Amino acid sequence: MKSAVITFPGSNCDRDMAVALRQVSGRDPLRVWHGDADLPDGLDFIALPGGFSYGDYLRSGAMAANSPIMRSVAAAAARGVPVLGVCNGFQVLTEAGLLPGALMRNARQTFICRTVELRVENAESRFTRAYEPGETIRIPVAHHDGNYYADQTVLDRLEGEGRVAFRYLDNANGSQRDIAGILNEAGNVLGMMPHPERAVEEAHGGTDGRRLFEGALRELVG
Amino acid sequence: MKVRIHVSLKPGVLDPQGRAVHHALEGLGYDGVKDVRIGRQVEMDVADDTGDAALDEMCRRLLANTVIEDYRIEKVGVA
Numbered sequence: 001m002k003s004a005v006i007t008f009p010g011s012n013c014d015r016d017m018a019v020a021l022r023q024v025s026g027r028d029p030l031r032v033w034h035g036d037a038d039l040p041d042g043l044d045f046i047a048l049p050g051g052f053s054y055g056d057y058l059r060s061g062a063m064a065a066n067s068p069i070m071r072s073v074a075a076a077a078a079r080g081v082p083v084l085g086v087c088n089g090f091q092v093l094t095e096a097g098l099l100p101g102a103l104m105r106n107a108r109q110t111f112i113c114r115t116v117e118l119r120v121e122n123a124e125s126r127f128t129r130a131y132e133p134g135e136t137i138r139i140p141v142a143h144h145d146g147n148y149y150a151d152q153t154v155l156d157r158l159e160g161e162g163r164v165a166f167r168y169l170d171n172a173n174g175s176q177r178d179i180a181g182i183l184n185e186a187g188n189v190l191g192m193m194p195h196p197e198r199a200v201e202e203a204h205g206g207t208d209g210r211r212l213f214e215g216a217l218r219e220l221v222g
Numbered sequence: 223m224k225v226r227i228h229v230s231l232k233p234g235v236l237d238p239q240g241r242a243v244h245h246a247l248e249g250l251g252y253d254g255v256k257d258v259r260i261g262r263q264v265e266m267d268v269a270d271d272t273g274d275a276a277l278d279e280m281c282r283r284l285l286a287n288t289v290i291e292d293y294r295i296e297k298v299g300v301a
Contacts, residue, residue: 059287066284095287102289107238149235149290174236 001220003029003045006073008064013050013087013197020197021047024213025221034067044220045082046073048089050142050195060103060145061091070096082126082216083189087143090181090191099184099191100158101150106143107174113142115205117169118180118194122162125183127190130215136169137208139194146193148175148182158182165190223270224298225277229286230261261291265298 003021007014014031021029029047030040039046054063064070070092077083077098085093093099106112115138123133131137150158155177158164166181173193181192196209231237237259244258264285268277277295286293 058284062284062287094289100289102287104235104290105238107236109238109242151289174238 001025001027001044001217002040002042003027003047003217003220004032004040004043005029005047005049006032006034006069007049008034008051008053008067008088008092010053010055011049011051011088013195016195016197017047017049017086020200020209020213021045021217023200024210025217032069034064034069037068037072039069039072039076043076043081045217046076046084048073048083048085048092049197050087050089053088053092056145059091059095061088061093061095064088064092065095065097074098077184077189080186080188084127084212084216085189085191086195086197087141087146087193090193091145093189093191098189099182100154101148101176101182103145103193104147104149104174105145106147106172108172111142111144112146112172113140115140115199116172116180116194118166119169121164121167122183124162125165125187125190126218127183127212127216128165129218130211138199138206139196139209140198140204141173141194143173143193146173146175148173148179148193150176155179161185163187166192166194223268223272225266225268225272226296226298227264227266227277227281227285228261228294228296229264229281229291230259230293232290232292235290 120131163183167178171178196212199209240258
C-alpha cells in the first residue's frame with residue numbers, strides 16, 4: 001500500500017493526514033511537494049490535506065489547483081486512483097474541475113471551528129462503505145469557505161447519482177442542500193469539508209473519521 | 223497595455239459579504255440602497271500584443287471561477 005499526501009504552501013493538516021494514513025495502513029505515506037511535476041509511481045491513494053494553500057489568495061484552492069502536481073493528480077484520478085480532498089483539499093478539487101461546484105464564503109461570514117454531526121448519505125463508495133447508510137457521525141470542521149454551491153441541475157444530478165456522500169444535520173455554513181461531501185462520477189474522488197483525519201483516535205474526542213480511512217484502504221492494507 | 227478584470231458573483235448567487243455591507247449602510251442611515259454586491263478587480267500590465275482570446279482564457283482558467291462568478295475585461299489603455 002503506497003499513499004501520498006500532497007503539501008502546498010500553506011497546507012497545515014498534511015501531517016495530521018499522514019498520521020491518520022499511517023495509523024490505519026501501518027505505512028508512512030510519501031510526502032509530495034506541490035511543485036513536483038510527477039507523482040511517485042504505483043500510488044494506491046492520494047490525499048489533499050486541509051489548510052490555506054497560497055493563503056487563499058484569489059479564491060480558496062484556486063492557486064493550488066493550477067500547481068504542477070495537480071496535473072498528475074488529475075491524471076491519476078482519471079486512472080481510478082482514489083483521491084481524498086479534505087477542507088482546502090476539497091476546495092482544490094473543485095477549482096481543478098475534478099469535482100463539480102464551488103466552495104464559497106460561509107453564509108454567516110464567520111470561521112466555523114467545532115465538531116458537527118453528519119449523515120452518511122452514500123454508504124457504498126469506497127470512502128464510506130465502513131459506515132451504515134443514514135448513520136450519524138461526528139467529525140470536526142474548521143473553515144471559512146465551506147459553503148457548497150452548484151446550480152440546481154448539478155445538484156439534482158449529484159443527488160440522482162448518489163454522489164452526495166455526507167450531509168450536515170445542522171448546516172452552519174449555508175451549503176446548498178446541506179452538502180458536506182461529494183463524490184465524482186466514478187466514485188474514486190471524494191471531497192469533504194469536515195476533517196476525518198482529526199477523528200481517528202480517542203484522544204481526538206471521537207473516532208468516527210477512522211472508518212473512512214479503514215473503508216478506503218480496505219483492500220490495500222495487508 | 224493596462225487591463226482591468228472585473229470579477230463579480232453571478233446574479234442569483236448569494237453574496238453574504240454584500241448583504242452584511244448593505245445592512246451596515248442601512249445602519250448609517252442610507253435607506254435608499256437596494257442591493258450591494260461585492261466583487262474583485264484584478265489590474266494587469268500585459269504585453270501590448272496580448273490578444274482578447276488570451277485575456278479571456280486567463281479569466282476562465284484562473285482569475286474567475288465561472289461556476290459562481292462572471293467577469294468583464296476592460297482595457298484601460300496602451301502605455
